[in-house]
Amino acid sequence: MRSALSTLEVATPRDLAHALRLLHDSLATERLVPLAGGTDLLVYLNAGQQVGRRFLNLWGLRELRGIREARGGVTLGALTTFTMIREHPLVRRCLPALAAAAAVIGAWQVQNRATIAGNIANGSPAGDSLPVLLAHEAVVHARSMRGGRDIPFGTLYRGYRDLVLEPDELITAVTVPFPPARAFPFFRKVGTRRAQSISKVVLCGLVRVARGGEVDLARVALGSVAPVTLRARRAERALLGARPSATATAAARAALMEDIAPIDDIRSDAAYRRAVAGNVLEQFLRAADARFTMG
Ligand SMILES: Cc1cc2nc3c(=O)[nH]c(=O)nc-3n(C[C@H](O)[C@H](O)[C@H](O)COP(=O)(O)OP(=O)(O)OC[C@H]3O[C@@H](n4cnc5c(N)ncnc54)[C@H](O)[C@@H]3O)c2cc1C
Known part of the structure; x- marks a missing residue:
């Protein structure tokens, strides 16, 4: 049965620090579920799956946006959508496999909302960006009120949809190294x-x-x-x-x-x-x- 929208709560934080505080505080009662593009979560809600009742709306957080060249690679903010990835000149030139994956995720409407961190955190073995991140030996950047840490993508999943992320942590970005020379x-x-x-x-x-x-x-x-x-x-x-x-x-x-x-x-x-x-x-x-x- 579909989840009735009237029973759901959405908290909209001012900035990343506020989001981390809200997430931390929610653990005392009922954890806020991070909500990015919603392309997985809304499907689950529509199908009546128990994904939670209280959501933390990340969409307005500027700190989680942006694509920038990092040392030896590209850092993608958590909220980077697959449209942004598919269209970005640096990604197309230097990470063609990632651009190719972004182009075949859902349709354009989905690519406009679906985020890289959502794909990672959803943890589906069918997630199309995940083999690209694994082959490029990407690093996931996570943050909580306790601080930040870098998680090698190859160590992120313990098992089926089971991530090493702590309940108070958000993914803030992912860094994808350029392929080694001549690869x-x-x-x-x-x-x-x-x-x-x-x-x-x-x-x-x-x-x-x-x-x-x-x-x-x-x-x-x-x-x-x-x-x-x-x-x-x-x-x-x-x-x-x-x-x-x-x-x-x-x-x-x-x-x-x-x-x-x-x-x-x-x-x-x-x-x-x-x-x-x-x-x-x-x-x-x-x-x-x-x-x-x-x-
Ligand atoms: C019609 C349709 C077609 C699709 N086709 C494809 C496809 O071809 N290939 C594919 O791989 N996927 C596909 N998807 C799945 C989906 O679009 C992707 O998994 C997408 O990347 C999810 O991102 P989102 O921002 O929408 O995540 P959301 O739905 O907002 O969240 C997904 C999960 O990630 C968590 N989360 C989100 N952001 C963070 C964060 N910053 N930190 C910690 N946790 C976070 C949420 O709590 C939730 O558990 C499709 C979905 C639909 C509806």
């Missing part, structure tokens, strides 16, 4: 159709072939193939040191099958997800091979 970036989402679909498999990769001809950098991150977004460490190990070839690709594909643990659900089944994950990995490695062969 080839790749992003591919496979869903039921090209737009407005939830991923059946989503992959972000970075690979580099050294001047000597062997792979000296391999990062492969996938979503929708396990309870959390994961790095395919066995596939990465199979690639490192190998010379691009059909044999190396087959070895990486076989190793990937050991990395992932997809399930059958309403969107797809495990066997399909395995086949598609392998195909997308091959597509990534073929594209990289073509790029490095051309020099």
Whole structure:
């Protein structure tokens, strides 16, 4: 049953310090649920899921906005929407995989509201920006009244939708390092159709072939193939040191099958997800091979 809107409360803080105070104080009674673009929360409310009754409206907080170049990367404020990411010249030029992911999240209406921190905190294994953040070894910036801390993205999830964030912490920003020099970036989402679909498999990769001809950098991150977004460490190990070839690709594909643990659900089944994950990995490695062969 839908949640009746008349039973809900929304607190609108003046600034970040006020927001952190309200969040902290709410823990004594009923925690305020951070509300950013609302594109996940309102779906849950509409479906009658118990996400809470009291919300902390972050939308007006200027401290959580903005995209700026950081040392060796880009820092995105928590409220950065996927439209902003998709359109930002620095992101398009230096983080093309992130721009590509932003462009296939929902439709334009969703991209105008959906935020990067909302995607991260929602913690869905199908969240399309998450493999990009994982492959680029992003850092999440969190803050509470007790202070701030930086959380490597690779350590953010303990399990299915289970984050290491404390109840009094907000995500304030995420820093995404630029890919290492000469690395080839790749992003591919496979869903039921090209737009407005939830991923059946989503992959972000970075690979580099050294001047000597062997792979000296391999990062492969996938979503929708396990309870959390994961790095395919066995596939990465199979690639490192190998010379691009059909044999190396087959070895990486076989190793990937050991990395992932997809399930059958309403969107797809495990066997399909395995086949598609392998195909997308091959597509990534073929594209990289073509790029490095051309020099
Ligand atoms: C029609 C439709 C299509 C969609 N398609 C896609 C898709 O293709 N790919 C995809 O990945 N997602 C998709 N989504 C899901 C959704 O748009 C994203 O997950 C989005 O990034 C959520 O951001 P938000 O700002 O709307 O989050 P909200 O709904 O406001 O919040 C989501 C969660 O994050 C928490 N939160 C938000 N901000 C913070 C913060 N700063 N600190 C701590 N916690 C915070 C909230 O408390 C809540 O638990 C779709 C949603 C809809 C409705």
